[in-house]
Amino acid sequence: MLSFATVEKISVKIINQSGFSLPAYATTGSAGMDIRACISEPVTLQPLERYLVPTGLFIALPDGFEAQIRPRSGLAIKQGLTCLNSPGTIDADYRGEIKVILINLSNEAQTIQSGDRIAQMVIQQVSQINWEVVTDLETTERGSGGFGHTGKI
Numbered sequence: 398m399l400s401f402a403t404v405e406k407i408s409v410k411i412i413n414q415s416g417f418s419l420p421a422y423a424t425t426g427s428a429g430m431d432i433r434a435c436i437s438e439p440v441t442l443q444p445l446e447r448y449l450v451p452t453g454l455f456i457a458l459p460d461g462f463e464a465q466i467r468p469r470s471g472l473a474i475k476q477g478l479t480c481l482n483s484p485g486t487i488d489a490d491y492r493g494e495i496k497v498i499l500i501n502l503s504n505e506a507q508t509i510q511s512g513d514r515i516a517q518m519v520i521q522q523v524s525q526i527n528w529e530v531v532t533d534l535e536t537t538e539r540g541s542g543g544f545g546h547t548g549k550i
């Protein structure tokens with residue numbers, strides 16, 4: 398049995414005609430909850446077309462939390478559908494509808510039906526910081542090396 402840090406309850410409002418249940422963790426160890434398209438009619442995305450897909454979900458995160466909207470790997474590998482702004486950021490103070498920016502990166506048209514699981518939502522704790530302006534940063538072994546600096550193997 399996996400154990401996760403328990404989070405206080407998060408207020409959620411769900412508005413849809415199709416009676417979807419709330420997003421839920423599919424397995425005991427799932428990081429994300431799948432979220433569904435909430436659309437009045439099917440949407441077809443042509444190759445490279447993007448679409449802002451409503452989910453019918455509204456949440457009120459506590460301060461210090463964010464929700465990330467991430468792609469589902471199955472949808473990406475099978476249909477080339479992914480989230481354009483991945484991961485999407487849902488701010489703690491956002492009270493609007495959660496929407497998913499889907500893009501069709503396949504070379505065929507792809508259709509989304511209402512109720513399709515189009516993305517997943519991961520709730521994370523985040524910190525806000527204050528800057529301390531300095532003239533010199535503390536040194537490290539890496540220094541300014543990056544972008545393949547440590548080699549391939």
Ligand SMILES: O=c1ccn([C@H]2C[C@H](O)[C@@H](COP(=O)(O)OP(=O)(O)OP(=O)(O)O)O2)c(=O)[nH]1
Nearest residue numbers: 466482484485486487488491494495496497498
């Ligand atoms: O995939 C996403 C990304 C964002 N949002 C909502 C919640 C988020 O809190 C708000 C703003 O998102 P973001 O900061 O990414 O967008 P922005 O372009 O910086 O807009 P803003 O100026 O409103 O912050 O839009 C979504 O519903 N889905």
Ligand SMILES: [Mg+2]
Nearest residue numbers: 486487488491
């Ligand atoms: Mg922003």
